[in-house]
Amino acid sequence: MSVSLTPQFPSLAQRITPLQLLRPDGTLVGGAEAPLDDVRLQDALRLMMLSRAVDDKGVSLQRQGRFGTFSTVKGQEASVVGSAVALDPSRDWVVPQYRELPALLRQGLPLEHFILYYQGHPAGGRIPEGVRLLPIQISIAAQLPHAVGLAWGLALQGSDAVVLAYFGDGASSEGDFHEACNLAGVVRAPVIFFLQNNGWAISTPRSRQSSARTLAERAPGYGFDGVVVDGNDLFAVYAATSQAVERARAGRGPTLIESQTYRFGAHNTADDPTRYGHGDTLSGWIERDPVTRVQRYLAARGQWSDEIEVQVRHGIAATIDGALAAARSVPPPAAADLFTHTYAELTPRQVRQLRQLSTTPAAAEGR
């Protein structure tokens, strides 16, 4: 007897529509309610604008050689901020990749630490006591198993904290991602896999990472829910993340959120996006700018105006200047910075090496 196999899983031909609450023109989708009140929304907007201002400052400092290679958030502010503000920084954790500055700030990282890090100062890696945040991750997707372990461990110890891990569409191809998802499903870890699908991994388009229709639908394969949201819609991102947080807190396990957004800038300051067609779709996305969308919504409610914007920008400029000044006041790296914190205590050989390095001309000149 010949057997003909019919697909046992729902049709992949069906189009998935990302969750959207706020339209690009700043009006609510029919029937939708704003999940954030105006006060919290203004806070979120300020954070988005601060992020964009730091991006611009960082790029200009990088061009002057005063900042290292770094990746801007620009275009993805609703995605990062909408998810971050769904957390309670006094108990929840953020596990970042490297493109999530406003989430780090929201968790309580001082801006000067971020600046020091990208100025290449070892002190920039320090995360103050009480800030629930893991270090910026350069090794793509390596943070995801950590997030699962952290969430699982917190749950084992009776905490109701949740862990939100950021990563990109590129990262979702790494083994670490799949292993983390699988484990999270098995132990029902209170973790949220927050996938920022910004269309690109350096020059590689999303379509080359996976032939899956969406990246979120891998979740059911690991035994938990996935959801696709309009990543340039602060409300949709916030609503979806809040729901995932609630679920995780209640012990109902992980969620994979695919936030569909777009990187407005280059991959990082060393990249040249004109070489791979990044600009072809950019203008369409700029019309869906996540920041102006919120400003339009608030303006229509009489909660945003040119005067308010000027004021907010002043405040942001002062914050950045203050952080840059604080970073400047930190002495330049010294030989000891190479070794301190590599172990709880330096090894005898390290002690010797430190002594030798402290007497070489390079160290003496503070290079």
Place this chain on the structure above:
Amino acid sequence: MIEAIRDALRGEMTADERVVLVGQDIGRFGGVFRATDGLHAEFGERRVFDMPLAEGAIIGSALGLAISGLRPVAEIQFLGFTHQAFHQIVSQVARMRYRSQGRFPASVVIRAPFGGGVKTPELHADAIESQYAHVPGLKVVAPSSPREAKGMLLTAMRDPDPVLFCEPLRGYRLMKEDVPSESYTLDIDKVRIVREGTDVTLIAWSAAVDLASRAADALLSEGVRAHVVDLRSIAPLDVDGLIAAAERTGRCVVIHEAPLTAGFGAEVAATISCEAFYALQAPVERVTGPDAPFPLAGAEQIYLPDVSQVVAAARRTLAAS
């Protein structure tokens, strides 16, 4: 140097249609350092393949491609990210010939840049070549100049065994020299004498060869003639070539960027001490990075070995006996 590497790839792809390139962003983009610039346009999608972001799959599938009869050359964006493929490289690629008792030679070339001095983000500069030198079945080579890079890469692509080809990141743009336009091979398993000297032997590979040469210039101004040796290959190690170079002066300094402890300098020092003991006039000196992770960019000048350290080490060997 990047042009020399591209030249080698293009030459071999033209000469041997079994050669295929796999890696991240190597297609239309031409690679994050432009090593494959233009090759996608010239040879097409079937021979220059943009891979999903998964190093383990890049190297593991390269092994499969090799078994299928192709000659894959894999690009990993930075040597530090070969760790994501560590088990494929160490436990699989390196051993396939042995495990299949000769049936499946793993003719895979893995190209990856490494080394500091260009202020890259974390992990990008990590000099982890010694981790791979410990793996029987795998060859580990590290060219020190554009001319060397081209000839060594062409040779590696014709090697029946897997070769980890470690490129000096700092040299991509900075190292320039005339490179023959035709294809040529080099004895990559033999040390190269970079300059002849009689007083002290400086041993290095990759970007440290340039450092050794600059130190040799400095020493010359003090009347000390340094014998500078480029190992080219750290696995296998050209023991005869190394011993001859050590015996030449009886005073040796080995230089690398990686941390001191269990760096490949340890193998060099041990080999010289065991096999050239009676020719030695002084203990072998090692000038290396410290036992610390490669730091963020602002501290890399403190970390990296410099000319003054090499000169000081050479003087110590000269002061002994």
